[in-house]
Amino acid sequence: MSGRVLLSVRELSIHFGGLAAIEDLSLEVAEGEVLALIGPNGAGKTSAFNAITGYLAPSGGEINFGGTRLNGLKPHQVAALGLVRTFQKTSVFGGRSVLQNILIGLHLRSKQTPLAILLGLPSIAREEAKLEAEAREILAFAGLGARADELGSALPYGEQRLLGIAIALAAKPKLLLLDEPVSGMNPVETDSFMAKLAEIRALGITILLVEHDMKMVMGVSDRIVCLSQGLVIANGTPAQIRRDPGVIRAYLGERYARVAEAQDRA
Amino acid sequence: MSKVLTALWLAFLFSLPLWMDNQYVLHVLVVTGIFIVAAISLNLLLGYAGQLSLGHVAFFGIGAYTSSLASLGFSIHFTADTVLAMEPKPVWIGLLAALLASGACGWLIGRLSFKVRGAYFVIVSISFAEVVRLVAVNWVELTQGPMALNNIPPLTLWLPLLGEHVFWKKPANYWLVLSVAVVCYVIVRRLVWSRAGRAMVALRENEPLATSVGIDVTRYLVLATVVSAAMAGVAGALYAHYIRIVDPDVFLFIYTVTMVIMVVTGGKGTLAGPVVGGLIFGLLPETLRAFEIKPEVQWIIYGVLMVLVVFFLSEGIVPAVTQWWQRRRAAGAAMAKAEP
Numbered sequence: 001m002s003g004r005v006l007l008s009v010r011e012l013s014i015h016f017g018g019l020a021a022i023e024d025l026s027l028e029v030a031e032g033e034v035l036a037l038i039g040p041n042g043a044g045k046t047s048a049f050n051a052i053t054g055y056l057a058p059s060g061g062e063i064n065f066g067g068t069r070l071n072g073l074k075p076h077q078v079a080a081l082g083l084v085r086t087f088q089k090t091s092v093f094g095g096r097s098v099l100q101n102i103l104i105g106l107h108l109r110s111k112q113t114p115l116a117i118l119l120g121l122p123s124i125a126r127e128e129a130k131l132e133a134e135a136r137e138i139l140a141f142a143g144l145g146a147r148a149d150e151l152g153s154a155l156p157y158g159e160q161r162l163l164g165i166a167i168a169l170a171a172k173p174k175l176l177l178l179d180e181p182v183s184g185m186n187p188v189e190t191d192s193f194m195a196k197l198a199e200i201r202a203l204g205i206t207i208l209l210v211e212h213d214m215k216m217v218m219g220v221s222d223r224i225v226c227l228s229q230g231l232v233i234a235n236g237t238p239a240q241i242r243r244d245p246g247v248i249r250a251y252l253g254e255r256y257a258r259v260a261e262a263q264d265r266a
Numbered sequence: 267m268s269k270v271l272t273a274l275w276l277a278f279l280f281s282l283p284l285w286m287d288n289q290y291v292l293h294v295l296v297v298t299g300i301f302i303v304a305a306i307s308l309n310l311l312l313g314y315a316g317q318l319s320l321g322h323v324a325f326f327g328i329g330a331y332t333s334s335l336a337s338l339g340f341s342i343h344f345t346a347d348t349v350l351a352m353e354p355k356p357v358w359i360g361l362l363a364a365l366l367a368s369g370a371c372g373w374l375i376g377r378l379s380f381k382v383r384g385a386y387f388v389i390v391s392i393s394f395a396e397v398v399r400l401v402a403v404n405w406v407e408l409t410q411g412p413m414a415l416n417n418i419p420p421l422t423l424w425l426p427l428l429g430e431h432v433f434w435k436k437p438a439n440y441w442l443v444l445s446v447a448v449v450c451y452v453i454v455r456r457l458v459w460s461r462a463g464r465a466m467v468a469l470r471e472n473e474p475l476a477t478s479v480g481i482d483v484t485r486y487l488v489l490a491t492v493v494s495a496a497m498a499g500v501a502g503a504l505y506a507h508y509i510r511i512v513d514p515d516v517f518l519f520i521y522t523v524t525m526v527i528m529v530v531t532g533g534k535g536t537l538a539g540p541v542v543g544g545l546i547f548g549l550l551p552e553t554l555r556a557f558e559i560k561p562e563v564q565w566i567i568y569g570v571l572m573v574l575v576v577f578f579l580s581e582g583i584v585p586a587v588t589q590w591w592q593r594r595r596a597a598g599a600a601m602a603k604a605e606p
Contacts, residue, residue, distance in 0.1 A: 087474065091475045
């Protein structure tokens with residue numbers, strides 16, 4: 001983990017009534033790295049995502065992004081700083097065309113004021129043409145170029161997940177938070193998604209992801225943080241994590257460890 | 267092609283009073299046109315931002331009362347000595363006041379509904395309309411209550427070529443309402459084909475996703491309510507100066523329902539929807555009357571037609587026709603390809 005710290009979470013805790021979803025979570029994401037957050041269901045991974053992106057008010061702790069304190073900011077303000085998330089469930093604008101989905105994602109790139117829109121100034125039409133060209137570029141990057149005119153809800157599952165990420169990319173993130181991006185994808189789709197992730201990374205975008213697919217996590221991550229019952233139980237490279245006895249006990253399981261060991265020997 | 271069609275359609279509408287001198291039909295068209303403006307405004311909120319305003323008539327009524335009071339003048343006593351009085355103002359100032367007053371109320375509702383969506387937005391809007399109606403009934407000193415505001419002056423405008431023109435006659439009012447409707451249509455079209463309209467649709471389709479890409483949804487919901495309310499207010503003001511009497515019945519729930527029916531049957535979230543729905547449900551009762559059908563039967567036909575539209579064309583008439591047309595064109599293209 002080289003590079004300066006982009007996101008730092010310090011002693012974050014989230015309580016739902018008497019239930020502590022997260023207790024004293026601290027982690028740092030360095031510029032340019034891919035950090036994975038793993039752990040059993042209910043470990044607090046998605047809660048941490050929600051707190052970082054402003055969808056959930058933390059009960060304690062501090063979140064800093066590139067020198068700005070995020071506590072108390074609304075989700076749209078967090079997004080404007082360059083911290084953009086995707087959702088665990090498929091999340092697209094189903095009733096709109098794929099191209100329109102991306103145009104909505106380009107909201108922050110657009111400078112139109114309500115007054116200029118009502119007056120129908122020529123600058124609006126010029127900007128619309130520019131935005132559409134940009135949207136088509138993003139679609140081509142995501143491999144959805146041929147789907148531009150279809151309805152978001154008409155896409156097959158894997159492509160809807162891809163569209164969700166393309167929408168997030170349209171918002172020009174510095175840090176992209178992916179919440180279980182390959183859940184429900186078949187192995188072929190997962191592989192092509194891993195390749196896509198490498199391309200996203202090559203654009204200089206830092207990635208924080210939550211995922212249960214260990215092949216994917218081990219394959220793409222520079223560093224892994226493992227949560228269990230709201231606490232960080234391990235933090236290290238994929239190689240360290242898969243040998244960590246605590247992680248094996250809480251999450252990976254003995255069988256996974258044996259297979260991994262066999263693979264290492266081979 | 268579509269530009270030519272638009273021009274022909276507009277030419278037809280604007281030339282209508284020149285070759286059709288049935289005053290009764292013109293009257294029906296003027297009232298229908300006013301309701302179409304209201305339906306266009308409701309469509310922005312219901313069809314695009316996805317929030318059902320079941321108190322939309324409040325903005326219509328506030329516009330009607332504001333413009334009437336501004337052009338009639340009023341004096342109200344807060345205590346025995348403190349009197350707020352206003353001299354009658356020209357009607358165009360009344361129209362402007364109606365636009366601003368309704369827009370301000372729209373802003374208020376938008377802000378109040380800061381975190382209120384769906385069913386709760388419906389409740390806030392209904393309550394608002396009911397409160398405004400009660401004010402209109404009970405603040406007799408200002409509104410004359412159920413006695414109604416009478417002798418509201420018609421609009422007087424200085425027009426090029428014509429000079430000072432009073433909108434007494436039906437053709438003049440027809441042109442006025444048609445012009446306002448065209449302006450409102452253009453405004454909504456500009457909005458929905460822009461960043462603002464996309465933000466409103468994003469709020470309708472998926473609010474968490476919309477905020478995740480940086481859309482301040484509250485801001486755009488407020489923009490939608492302000493623009494929508496201001497338009498409805500202008501429609502109300504046009505109504506007041508055309509009918510020339512306003513009583514608290516303008517706040518009746520049935521008017522909101524009429525607007526909702528126009529938008530939903532025409533096709534919510536489409537530009538032409540409220541116009542088509544407005545024409546059908548504005549002209550239908552009069553058409554049926556022309557065939558000397560009894561009122562009870564008229565209502566039954568009205569109801570059956572509505573049920574049929576909602577049942578078979580659940581998206582509304584305009585989307586159904588568009589889809590049918592696209593399918594036919596696609597089929598035509600496939601046929602052309604098949605034949606070498």
